[in-house]
Amino acid sequence: MFLNIISIAIIVALSGYVTYYTYKQRKNLTCMAGMMIAMTNAMMSSVALGTVLGVMSDVELSTPTMIAVVFGMIVGYFTGKPISLMAALDGLGAGVMGGMMGAMLGVMLFPTKVSITIVFILAVFVIVNIVLLKVIDEEISSRIKKKEEREKQLKKPVFVSSTFLIVIVAFIAFSVVGSNYALSQFEEEIEDFTILPTIYEGDLTQQALINVELFSYEPNNIAIEAGEPTVLNFHGNDLLGCSRFIYSNDLDFRVNITPGESNFLELDGLEPGTYNYACTMNMYRGSITVY
Numbered sequence: 144m145f146l147n148i149i150s151i152a153i154i155v156a157l158s159g160y161v162t163y164y165t166y167k168q169r170k171n172l173t174c175m176a177g178m179m180i181a182m183t184n185a186m187m188s189s190v191a192l193g194t195v196l197g198v199m200s201d202v203e204l205s206t207p208t209m210i211a212v213v214f215g216m217i218v219g220y221f222t223g224k225p226i227s228l229m230a231a232l233d234g235l236g237a238g239v240m241g242g243m244m245g246a247m248l249g250v251m252l253f254p255t256k257v258s259i260t261i262v263f264i265l266a267v268f269v270i271v272n273i274v275l276l277k278v279i280d281e282e283i284s285s286r287i288k289k290k291e292e293r294e295k296q297l298k299k300p301v302f303v304s305s306t307f308l309i310v311i312v313a314f315i316a317f318s319v320v321g322s323n324y325a326l327s328q329f330e331e332e333i334e335d336f337t338i339l340p341t342i343y344e345g346d347l348t349q350q351a352l353i354n355v356e357l358f359s360y361e362p363n364n365i366a367i368e369a370g371e372p373t374v375l376n377f378h379g380n381d382l383l384g385c386s387r388f389i390y391s392n393d394l395d396f397r398v399n400i401t402p403g404e405s406n407f408l409e410l411d412g413l414e415p416g417t418y419n420y421a422c423t424m425n426m427y428r429g430s431i432t433v434y
Contacts, residue, residue: 146258150195150265157272158188162222164279169225171283177226181234183275184222189215189241190248191268197249198257204250212242251424353429355379355386355400360420360429369433370412377406386427391420394431 161184165172172180193211200207219234245264252260349368354361355377367373379387379400387400400406413433421428 146261147195147199150261151192153265154188154191154195154268157269158184158218161272161275162218164276165222166225168279168283171286172226172279173282173286174227174229176279176282177223177230178233180275180279181219181223181226181230182237183271185215185219185234185238186241187268187271188218189238190245191264193242193245193247194249194264195261197246198252198261200250204246207249208243208246210242211246212239215239215242251426350374350376351431352376352378355383355389355406357384357386359427360386363429364432365429366432366434367413369415372412373410375408375410375431377408379404379406385422385424388423389420390423391418393418394420396420 161180165177165180165184169177189211192214193207196207196210197204215238216235217238219236219238220231223230223232223234248260349371351365351367351373353365353375357380377389377398377400379402381403383400383402387402388398389400390397394410396408398406398408413431415433418431418433419428420430
């Protein structure tokens with residue numbers, strides 16, 4: 144959670160600064176340069192924010208998509224509008240595209256790869272924006288004839304250089320911490336990634352059949368009685384993709400389905416409620432309603 148909050152703060156601050164700096168130098172930027180700047184700023188900020196929000200929302204895609212798209216559109220519009228309406232339109236389109244892609248990536252991430260992926264996306268975001276600021280400076284330099292005017296235009300607040308150093312140090316720290324955390328989490332969770340038995344010889348109080356298809360779980364919702372031990376029979380299709388790897392944070396299991404076989408998972412008596420499960424990419428989902 145701490146990494147997510149820090150990432151959001153960096154994304155908002157850096158994209159906001161690029162927007163502000165572009166506004167300050169708007170008289171020295173061409174329409175073509177403005178289109179490129181608005182598109183890059185909107186795309187990178189919405190992709191990065193969408194990825195983080197997608198991770199935080201677990202399996203729900205609509206909310207992070209809408210927030211990331213709106214944020215990207217705002218960044219793209221206000222970056223491009225001071226230069227030209229065409230640049231603003233380019234920024235709006237890039238914000239929509241980046242927000243959808245980022246949110247989808249965040250929701251689909253394998254749980255053990257979340258931290259390292261966020262660090263990677265954040266690093267790419269920071270690097271691209273630093274290069275973008277340099278591009279703005281070069282564009283300004285090419286349009287300023289006199290040396291005195293060029294030095295005046297290129298004089299930026301100390302914030303930029305200090306931010307660069309802070310971001311580099313933070314990136315290194317996050318990379319080390321994130322990599323170690325992701326590795327430790329993966330090593331712990333892989334031990335619980337079990338292959339279920341294909342033959343069950345115990346007593347069946349109640350059994351629920353779930354057909355594991357290539358692109359779905361059928362039925363995707365089952366109902367069982369509360370307080371009674373239950374055996375889930377995940378019957379695997381002969382051809383399976385990521386749907387064969389099933390995990391549930393609600394029920395605390397992570398299992399590997401054998402294709403073409405019945406796979407039995409024992410559950411103790413559950414409290415009334417709804418328990419969700421999904422494939423490792425969060426593309427295919429199911430739920431268990433306990434009444």
